[in-house]
Each structure stands twice: as C-alpha cells, then as structure tokens.
Amino acid sequence: MSSTTTQADSRTRITVLVALAANLVIAVAKAVGGLAAHSPALLSEAAHSVADSVNEVFLLAALRRSRRPADRRHPFGYGKERFFWSLLAAVGIFVMGGCFSFYQGVEALRNGAEEELEGYVAGLVVLAFALLAEGTSLARALYQAHRQGGLGDGGLRDPALRTVVAEDGTAVLGVTFALAGMALHMVTGQVVYEAAASLAIGALLVYVAYRLGREARDQLIGEAADPAAADRIRELLCAQPEIDSVEALFTMKTGLESALVAARVDLVPGLDSEEVEEVAVRIKRAVGEAVPEAEQIFLDITDRAAQEGRQSPAATGERGGA
Incomplete structure (x- = not known):
C-alpha cells in the first residue's frame, strides 16, 4: 500500500471516529428527549443516530481489514472488504433507521400522541445541538473529500468516506425535518406534522441506503476500473x-x-x-x-x-x- 493511500486511510479513520463520537452522544440525547416528550420524530432521529453509530463501527472494521496484504487464499488482496462492510452499513441504515422511522410515523398517525408538550422544548434543544454536531461532522467529511479530489472528481471513491458523507448529510436533513415537525406540532397541536416528519426521515434513509447498497453491490460483483x-x-x-x-x-x-x-x-x-x-x-x-x-x-x-x-x-x- 502506498504512503499516499496510507495517509488517506488515516484521515478517513479520523473522520469516521469523529462521526462515531458525535452520533453516540446525539443518539443518547435524542433517545432521552424522545422518550420524555413522547415525540415520534425525535425517536425516529434517535434510531437514525443509533444506525449511524453501528455503521461507523462497520466502517472502522472495513478500514482495518482491507489493509491486509495478499496471501495464498486471497491472491488479489483484501481491498474489497471496504465494499462488503459498506454494504452492511447500507443495510443498517435501511433496517435500523428507515424501517423504524416508518414505524414511528405510522403509529403516530394511528394512535395520536401525548398532548403534554412540556418536554418538547427540551426536545427542540436536543435537536438544535444535534444539528450543530452533525453539521460539524459533515464539514469534516466534506473537507477530507475536497482534499482527496473534490466531490465530483474522485474525492468520494473511498466507500467509507462516501458513507460518512451520506450519513451526515442525511442526518442534517433528518434533524431539520424533525425540528419542523415538532415545532408545527407544538404550534397547531396536530401530531400529523410529526408523523409526516418521521415518514420523511424514513423515506430519506431508505433512499440513501438504496444508493449506497447499489454502489457497494456493483463493486463487489466486479466493477470495471475507471x-x-x-x-x-x-x-x-x-x-x-x-x-x-x-x-x-x-x-x-x-x-x-x-x-x-x-x-x-x-x-x-x-x-x-x-x-x-x-x-x-x-x-x-x-x-x-x-x-x-x-x-x-x-x-x-x-x-x-x-x-x-x-x-x-x-x-x-x-x-x-x-
């Protein structure tokens, strides 16, 4: 492995660790706030952050295992490990994030939600903090992609970095949806706005999971070189x-x-x-x-x-x- 590739891997590892730390803290805060406020949108975002945290562990495994040298059993090396773990990350986004968000949205529409809104102010504070943390992590990932060639010129060839950018970008949008849904629920008293926010978060996660999974699949089955x-x-x-x-x-x-x-x-x-x-x-x-x-x-x-x-x-x- 060249020194340039090793340096890029080190930077990607730092980016993944930053994203993991942010998501772990945010997941706990969202879960506590969502349970206290009985907010489906906030609970959907908590599931989103949990999924992202698990996925970052997958990506760290991909970075470590893909660097192993070729051996007799794998004469072409272990480079495709990155694509395998990225596929697992896509599945995690779909199952733990997208499906749970859909569930929360449907349940809110069916059963309504608690009309006690005292915990919603704290929930909005949690989401504002999450927006700041996710935005910081996204800025770090975009900066690295820019250093490695730009978003449109090879900077996102690394599936680990590409997954982090997709997760953080989706997280920023998801938090925005949740903020809007909770705020409209507080103003109007209608839970339908939060339910719609949960469904929108679920749809966003399913779409991102599909795109990431399709790219990992193409690379695993033998994608041609550039x-x-x-x-x-x-x-x-x-x-x-x-x-x-x-x-x-x-x-x-x-x-x-x-x-x-x-x-x-x-x-x-x-x-x-x-x-x-x-x-x-x-x-x-x-x-x-x-x-x-x-x-x-x-x-x-x-x-x-x-x-x-x-x-x-x-x-x-x-x-x-x-």
Missing part, C-alpha cells in the same frame, strides 16, 4: 510498434486503489519467442507506470503466424514478471 484508466491502457497498447491489434481489454477493481488488467493482443509477424517475452515484460511495465492502480496485469499474446497454423508463444503473469 474508464479514463482503461482508455489510457488501450492507447498505450495500440501505440506499441510490436502490437498489431488489441483484440480485448478487461479491467476490474480489486480494491480502492488497485485493479486487475487483462488484455488479448495480436503481435506483428516475425517475432521470435525471446522478442515476444521482452515485449510482454516491457508492455506490462509501461502499463504499470501509466496506471499505478493496475497491480495485476495479464497479457494473452498471439501473432499472425499462429493463426496460420504455427505454434505461437504466450506471455502471461503479474506486472514485472515474464
């Missing part, structure tokens, strides 16, 4: 004088900063076996220098003479090998 990287590899292969044509090029992410590259190329006629081996080594070295994330490079090499019945040499292996 199209720009694939284009650079193809251009490099086509520029080699010994390559007559690139028949196929396949890429797959094996981790946050690693990818597998497999190419089938036809060589120009007239090369002997030693020349083919030298060409294969040089091409793999060039690809590795042009696309650093290409940690495993495999070439299937043929020449035109092989198509006419002559046995052709083949060169396969990892970057830097024969």
Whole structure:
C-alpha cells in the first residue's frame, strides 16, 4: 500500500471516529428527549443516530481489514472488504433507521400522541445541538473529500468516506425535518406534522441506503476500473510498434486503489519467442507506470503466424514478471 493511500486511510479513520463520537452522544440525547416528550420524530432521529453509530463501527472494521496484504487464499488482496462492510452499513441504515422511522410515523398517525408538550422544548434543544454536531461532522467529511479530489472528481471513491458523507448529510436533513415537525406540532397541536416528519426521515434513509447498497453491490460483483484508466491502457497498447491489434481489454477493481488488467493482443509477424517475452515484460511495465492502480496485469499474446497454423508463444503473469 502506498504512503499516499496510507495517509488517506488515516484521515478517513479520523473522520469516521469523529462521526462515531458525535452520533453516540446525539443518539443518547435524542433517545432521552424522545422518550420524555413522547415525540415520534425525535425517536425516529434517535434510531437514525443509533444506525449511524453501528455503521461507523462497520466502517472502522472495513478500514482495518482491507489493509491486509495478499496471501495464498486471497491472491488479489483484501481491498474489497471496504465494499462488503459498506454494504452492511447500507443495510443498517435501511433496517435500523428507515424501517423504524416508518414505524414511528405510522403509529403516530394511528394512535395520536401525548398532548403534554412540556418536554418538547427540551426536545427542540436536543435537536438544535444535534444539528450543530452533525453539521460539524459533515464539514469534516466534506473537507477530507475536497482534499482527496473534490466531490465530483474522485474525492468520494473511498466507500467509507462516501458513507460518512451520506450519513451526515442525511442526518442534517433528518434533524431539520424533525425540528419542523415538532415545532408545527407544538404550534397547531396536530401530531400529523410529526408523523409526516418521521415518514420523511424514513423515506430519506431508505433512499440513501438504496444508493449506497447499489454502489457497494456493483463493486463487489466486479466493477470495471475507471474508464479514463482503461482508455489510457488501450492507447498505450495500440501505440506499441510490436502490437498489431488489441483484440480485448478487461479491467476490474480489486480494491480502492488497485485493479486487475487483462488484455488479448495480436503481435506483428516475425517475432521470435525471446522478442515476444521482452515485449510482454516491457508492455506490462509501461502499463504499470501509466496506471499505478493496475497491480495485476495479464497479457494473452498471439501473432499472425499462429493463426496460420504455427505454434505461437504466450506471455502471461503479474506486472514485472515474464
């Protein structure tokens, strides 16, 4: 793992720890305030914070386990651990946050709520504090994403950081919904506003969980490397004088900063076996220098003479090998 990746992981770990600390404190405050005020919106937000806290533990596990080096059982390393734990985080948001919020909203509509509103002032204070804490955590996550390339240019490639940004952004919106619902309930005496806030929080969490889960699923089942990287590899292969044509090029992410590259190329006629081996080594070295994330490079090499019945040499292996 490169020093740049290690530094990025350290910053992401700090960001996750900041989010975890904020969510643990906020979850306790929301739960106490929600039970005291019998507020469905505040209880929905408490469930939201509990879900986020559990998810941050998942993300910390992802950061630690994905750094393990490749071994005999996992020759391509453990980089995809990040995507697995991010998928679990998405499930946690859906089950513990979204479903519970829907439950609170439906129950409020069915049974109404306590008309004693003394605890609501304290509940509003708790939500105001939560808004400040969640906003601080979100600002930290956005700052790191900006340092790593910006929100629209690779800064959110790390699924752990992407999950924290999504959770904190959702939390800020959720707290805003809860504040509006509780305030309108206090003014009008109608619980429907809080119920609507709980349902809105639930819908928001389900949507975020779906988006995060879909991205983790795509990466787990074998997502191709960045199209720009694939284009650079193809251009490099086509520029080699010994390559007559690139028949196929396949890429797959094996981790946050690693990818597998497999190419089938036809060589120009007239090369002997030693020349083919030298060409294969040089091409793999060039690809590795042009696309650093290409940690495993495999070439299937043929020449035109092989198509006419002559046995052709083949060169396969990892970057830097024969």
